[in-house]
Amino acid sequence: MERFDRTQARTWLSTAVEEARAGLAEGGIPIGAALYAPDGTLLGRGHNRRVQDGDPSTHAETAAFRDAGRQGSYRGTTMVTTLSPCWYCSGLVRQFGISRVVVGEAETFHGGHDWLAEHGVEIVLLDDAECVAMMRDFVRENPALWNEDIGE
């Protein structure tokens, strides 16, 4: 399989980073995501809303997925997220047949992206320094909130 263009991946990641920053500015957990169509159209975007809405079900990836509305097929789509997806969000990607996940970083949290790769999802891990710094600072200052968000 042809490797996905990392310059494209970084451009798309910037949308997810904007979402993460927006979440942080609202007093929330700074994780953002975006769903892109095979032709590069932005289908949906969103960020974690546990704090803002008191809603534990809205992780960044589920927010972007919801924002995209009903899609007939997810074949060829790309989920871009600032952080390695947890089991909940990895399950979303697998169930709906999203083809690729661009991961901002997996250093502060290692989710289910290896499992997705085993099941045929293309993973593009960017090791983005801003994503790492944003989560590292947040987790250091809000450890209880972060543990709540990942069920620990």
Place this chain on the structure above:
Amino acid sequence: MERFDRTQARTWLSTAVEEARAGLAEGGIPIGAALYAPDGTLLGRGHNRRVQDGDPSTHAETAAFRDAGRQGSYRGTTMVTTLSPCWYCSGLVRQFGISRVVVGEAETFHGGHDWLAEHGVEIVLLDDAECVAMMRDFVRENPALWNEDIGE
């Protein structure tokens, strides 16, 4: 481990079945769920809302989870669902450490409940005839909608 009381499981399943019936009456996909606390308190309940809200992220289990609001811990809780949970909802259960899943049936759709069992979640499979009939009839009459809901 002591086996969970199946009479209790059937009582709890009736809440999920009520939700599934409500979804069907609204023109939606008839899958319902409920989240119970260790002491038997009903924490949240809900049903699939793909059709009603145009929201593909609201499966029965995620609806019940959202309805329960922010919980400090899911240790000892039980997710009751009329149908074997898909990967998305199985990922939810694993990520948040929900201890037990009561499954109405896994005949019309076999989701991730074996995977959950491998990861320490107690699975109580009830083979409930009403749950089977409700889904079998629905899938026969709405195959495209059902395939959309499971990403096929």
